[in-house]
Amino acid sequence: MAGGGGEGELNLVPYLDIMLNLIMFLLVVTAYIVELREAPVLVPSLVGEGGSPPSDAEKKGFLSVTVSPRALSVICSLDTVPPIELLRKGASLPYPDLTKVLRQLKETQNLEEALQIVADPSTPYSEVVATMDAARSDSKGDLFPGIQLALAASQ
């Protein structure tokens, strides 16, 4: 980058033009880049962490949300919570209703922080992600941030 005077000096103006164009191009392209994020999912654990099994009094319930073409179903491992089915409304599944149900269950039941999403193999990936969003959090805060994915065994 040596500069300096003199009549035999390299003409920097064309280089400056090229650089300016390149910088403007890169800055404009930046505006059109899609912002990407990540949604971590947990691997279902088949074996316990060890130690003695919890007693019935301290046993926490585990929620499972099933995604099918017809409805969203919420199933809890606790006997006191009956299965809840949320039928599809029009083109999309009732994700806001699912969020309300999960919030109500979280506030009234003793539940694990993790939640399992079971989906039909033909379910579009976008519906699984939308279900994860509905289960992760709502306006009041976190719901079930730990999400496990599982495949519907009956299919």
Next chain:
Amino acid sequence: MTEQTQAELDTISANDDEFMIRRRRHVDAGITGLNLTAMMDVMTILLVYLIKVFADAPQNITLNDDLRPPASTAPDNIVPAVRVMISNGAITVDDKTVLTLKNGEVVASDPKNRYGPLSGALQKRVDDIKAISQRTKGPGFDGILMVVADEDTPYGLLADVLSQAGRAQFTSYRLTVRHK
């Protein structure tokens, strides 16, 4: 008298013109003294910085009609990891095509071992990372897999890919989504 006055006036005018030309040259000499080298340095640094940022960005993923991740409210930023991309036409591992897809199903010459190439590519990637880590005494294999899938991908296919990744010792899956 008139001719003499006219001659004097011409002389004065010629002197003024010469003076103005000299003055303009003097001023111009000041303007041409602008140093472009500093500007060139700034531009070069900016350019190198932008190119470096673009090249190193982990989210440097080319999206198109065949690969459009679903929109989500997931808050996590992208972390660098081994990347599996499931588009409408192919499955790639770190930008190398390992399987071809048609209508959401794997096109394989050996139906009994449909996911063999994917499993092999993932295992090779894990072995490479471990070997490099041993040689450079780096942090080692962290077991993180970045999954970039099209929003219309059947969940069954995604689950199969995650299953193959689990067999290749990947323990943490991160689904890449578009920020809503």
